[in-house]
Amino acid sequence: MRRLSIGLGSWLGLVGCADGTSNPDDAGGRDASGSTAPTEESTSTTGGVGDGVSTGGGEGGSTFVAPATSMGDASTGDVEIVGSEASTAEAQTSSGDVITVPASTGVAEEDESSSGATSTDLEASTGIGTESTSGEASDGVSSGEASDGVSSEDTGSVDGPSARARAEALLAELTLAEKIGQMTLVAIETIGGDGAVRVVSSRCLGGVLGGGDARQNPNTALGWADHHDRWQQEALSSCARIPLLYGVDAVHGNNKVEGAVIFPHNIGLGATRNPALVERVANVTAVELAATGVRWTFSPAVSVPRDEHWGRTYEGFSEDTALTADLSEAAVVGLQGRVPGALDRVAACAKHYLGDGGTNGGVDRGETVLDEATLRAIHLPPFERAIEAGVLTVMASFNTWNGVGSHEHRYLLTDVLKGELGFQGIVTSDWGAIDALPGGTYADRVRRAIDAGIDMVMVPQFYDRFIDALTGLVERGDVSMARIDDAVTRILTVKFAMGLFDAPYARRDLLPEIGSAAHREVARQAVRESMVLLKNEGALPLSDDAGRIAVVGTKAAEIGSQCGGWTLSWQGSAGDITPGTTILEGIEARTGANTVVQYSPDGRDIVGADVAVVVVGENPYAEWLGDRTDLSWSAIVPLADREAATRAVDSGVPVVLVLISGRPLVLTEPLAGWNALLAAWLPGTEGSGVVDVLFGDHPPSGRLPHSWPAATADIPVNAGEAGPDPLFPLGFGLTYP
Ligand code: BGC
Numbered sequence: 001m002r003r004l005s006i007g008l009g010s011w012l013g014l015v016g017c018a019d020g021t022s023n024p025d026d027a028g029g030r031d032a033s034g035s036t037a038p039t040e041e042s043t044s045t046t047g048g049v050g051d052g053v054s055t056g057g058g059e060g061g062s063t064f065v066a067p068a069t070s071m072g073d074a075s076t077g078d079v080e081i082v083g084s085e086a087s088t089a090e091a092q093t094s095s096g097d098v099i100t101v102p103a104s105t106g107v108a109e110e111d112e113s114s115s116g117a118t119s120t121d122l123e124a125s126t127g128i129g130t131e132s133t134s135g136e137a138s139d140g141v142s143s144g145e146a147s148d149g150v151s152s153e154d155t156g157s158v159d160g161p162s163a164r165a166r167a168e169a170l171l172a173e174l175t176l177a178e179k180i181g182q183m184t185l186v187a188i189e190t191i192g193g194d195g196a197v198r199v200v201s202s203r204c205l206g207g208v209l210g211g212g213d214a215r216q217n218p219n220t221a222l223g224w225a226d227h228h229d230r231w232q233q234e235a236l237s238s239c240a241r242i243p244l245l246y247g248v249d250a251v252h253g254n255n256k257v258e259g260a261v262i263f264p265h266n267i268g269l270g271a272t273r274n275p276a277l278v279e280r281v282a283n284v285t286a287v288e289l290a291a292t293g294v295r296w297t298f299s300p301a302v303s304v305p306r307d308e309h310w311g312r313t314y315e316g317f318s319e320d321t322a323l324t325a326d327l328s329e330a331a332v333v334g335l336q337g338r339v340p341g342a343l344d345r346v347a348a349c350a351k352h353y354l355g356d357g358g359t360n361g362g363v364d365r366g367e368t369v370l371d372e373a374t375l376r377a378i379h380l381p382p383f384e385r386a387i388e389a390g391v392l393t394v395m396a397s398f399n400t401w402n403g404v405g406s407h408e409h410r411y412l413l414t415d416v417l418k419g420e421l422g423f424q425g426i427v428t429s430d431w432g433a434i435d436a437l438p439g440g441t442y443a444d445r446v447r448r449a450i451d452a453g454i455d456m457v458m459v460p461q462f463y464d465r466f467i468d469a470l471t472g473l474v475e476r477g478d479v480s481m482a483r484i485d486d487a488v489t490r491i492l493t494v495k496f497a498m499g500l501f502d503a504p505y506a507r508r509d510l511l512p513e514i515g516s517a518a519h520r521e522v523a524r525q526a527v528r529e530s531m532v533l534l535k536n537e538g539a540l541p542l543s544d545d546a547g548r549i550a551v552v553g554t555k556a557a558e559i560g561s562q563c564g565g566w567t568l569s570w571q572g573s574a575g576d577i578t579p580g581t582t583i584l585e586g587i588e589a590r591t592g593a594n595t596v597v598q599y600s601p602d603g604r605d606i607v608g609a610d611v612a613v614v615v616v617g618e619n620p621y622a623e624w625l626g627d628r629t630d631l632s633w634s635a636i637v638p639l640a641d642r643e644a645a646t647r648a649v650d651s652g653v654p655v656v657l658v659l660i661s662g663r664p665l666v667l668t669e670p671l672a673g674w675n676a677l678l679a680a681w682l683p684g685t686e687g688s689g690v691v692d693v694l695f696g697d698h699p700p701s702g703r704l705p706h707s708w709p710a711a712t713a714d715i716p717v718n719a720g721e722a723g724p725d726p727l728f729p730l731g732f733g734l735t736y737p
Pocket residue numbers: 210211212249298351430431623
């Protein structure tokens with residue numbers, strides 16, 4: 001391993017850095033003189049943060065020092081105050097743990113000459129004006145304009161000369177081990193123990209990810225920022241000092257972090273049919289990620305789910321290709337900005353390429369059997385649009401296409417994606433997906449995948465095996481150096497284009513925005529626009545003086561089911577998992593003195609109520625474990641909730657059924673007993689958005705993103721395909737007169 005020569009570093013620095021430093025050596029992580037790096041101090045401060053490995057727990061007594069570079073573009077310039085504000089904000093959102101960042105751990109020791117740039121200096125050196133560091137950007141609800149102030153000359157878009165030229169120059173300095181390290185993506189939760197972070201320096205890793213069950217201690221925004229920055233510091237102080245690309249599945253908000261706003265899953269956003277809103281949602285997600293330092297999200301899923309048996313149906317926007325393509329573009333622009341490089345934006349990842357939503361029977365990681373014209377017509381357009389929007393990364397899919405795994409499909413990955421569509425970013429593999437390829441030795445599988453066009457490999461755990469295998473393949477000439485160089489150039493280009501070298505650390509000035517009222521308001525709008533009214537015999541809207549409203553069903557009063565999978569944990573869980581407003585709380589907040597709200601989880605004793613709002617649906621699930629062969633009411637909705645709904649119907653009270661689900665369920669039979677049916681999808685933390693529609697403060701405007709099947713045996717039912725008629729067609733949705 002070698003370090004960059006000063007000469008090269010200075011040359012790279014000709015394109016200015018946002019923190020006022022001039023080359024990657026200065027970008028953080030350096031040693032004593034003029035250090036811009038975060039340092040770890042041994043103190044006994046409450047809230048010490050571990051290496052973020054849930055199994056390992058916290059490393060008590062270690063407090064993380066806010067890195068200067070993450071503050072470099074804070075408009076206040078007063079990093080010490082920012083640090084303490086962040087800790088204050090954290091104390092407000094965390095349940096119990098009080099996190100304190102002592103004044104001495106701010107960045108008061110910051111050396112002005114190395115990174116104490118004023119915001120004026122920053123604008124001059126990067127072209128990133130205040131619009132990307134305050135105002136619109138900081139409220140997180142701009143529609144991406146913030147990044148428009150960044151020209152590709154300044155930070156370099158993927159196909160712009162600057163980022164690519166810098167990447168090529170850096171590549172020339174790297175050893176084979178450093179190159180292969182760049183291609184290696186390790187999951188933090190698979191490597192426990194106190195020394196976990198050292199995997200970054202010992203293997204010269206290019207990226208790490210926090211998988212579905214990765215947590216911090218505390219699992220707050222500040223906990224994540226501290227964890228991220230420690231891992232980033234490890235990268236910037238070792239090997240070629242190349243910043244890590246840190247990824248998480250932020251698929252509906254920064255959903256790993258307690259207190260972050262959780263948006264509706266994509267199926268609900270599909271119902272809004274509102275690209276501008278989807279862009280704002282993604283924009284807020286980017287801000288809430290950047291605050292924690294994480295600058296890469298494995299989203300959006302641009303899947304076109306064609307069979308609702310699939311447990312990932314809710315991760316896609318719609319069964320409709322054109323709608324999916326429109327919203328995929330909006331999500332990419334919201335996450336990245338129109339030109340990547342703004343420091344409150346993140347790299348998006350269009351996934352899963354190709355045909356994940358088209359497997360037989362909706363089986364996750366299954367077999368997609370389609371002729372090429374159909375594959376292209378249904379599943380390719382959202383990727384085309386994401387690429388046109390500048391998406392920086394694409395994830396290969398676990399599924400096969402006509403018998404060949406996507407991860408080793410050279411035609412799809414190299415000829416179509418990189419050739420025909422001109423994709424110049426990173427193709428990453430999915431979780432352990434190379435291991436899952438059929439046949440051959442492990443090394444054979446690595447060779448097939450890399451040759452096919454995979455650039456970065458999510459190992460996620462057995463990194464030594466991968467590094468050894470790929471090193472051997474290159475040394476024996478079984479994988480060409482040209483292929484390695486292409487992959488690493490792509491990885492470095494993305495890092496330069498994102499401004500990662502310029503500002504590698506958490507944007508702690510944005511921490512107070514996590515879960516802010518402004519962000520929750522965007523989510524509430526997304527929730528209300530996603531409501532689809534499927535039946536209404538006069539029971540809705542609820543009246544202001546309804547008298548007595550009975551609220552029935554356990555899902556009326558817990559956030560976890562409202563959020564679904566990929567929320568705080570991989571599969572999600574029921575219960576009070578993060579701050580938010582339940583539907584019951586939303587109803588209570590909405591009703592006035594003349595209305596009594598009676599909560600009856602099991603539906604008993606509601607006789608005499610004026611109306612019953614029955615909130616039932618699916619328990620949380622995510623990929624793989626969420627596949628179901630039977631989508632009928634009796635097979636899916638838990639018995640207790642079904643019984644509660646039946647009691648409500650039997651009580652003679654008019655019933656408004658609010659369905660919490662990640663896909664259409666077969667409701668043909670019980671539907672007859674309900675006076676109204678509102679599909680609420682998986683709305684996330686802002687239950688008041690459901691209530692806005694229940695009371696008619698906002699008339700329902702959502703329209704079905706999927707054809708709604710009448711019978712389980714009918715599935716798959718898709719618009720434009722032969723087969724039984726749906727109960728409600730794609731695009732269906734009632735409103736109030
Ligand atoms: C999923 C991906 C996800 C990755 C990392 C995989 O199992 O298929 O969508 O991004 O894990 O969590």
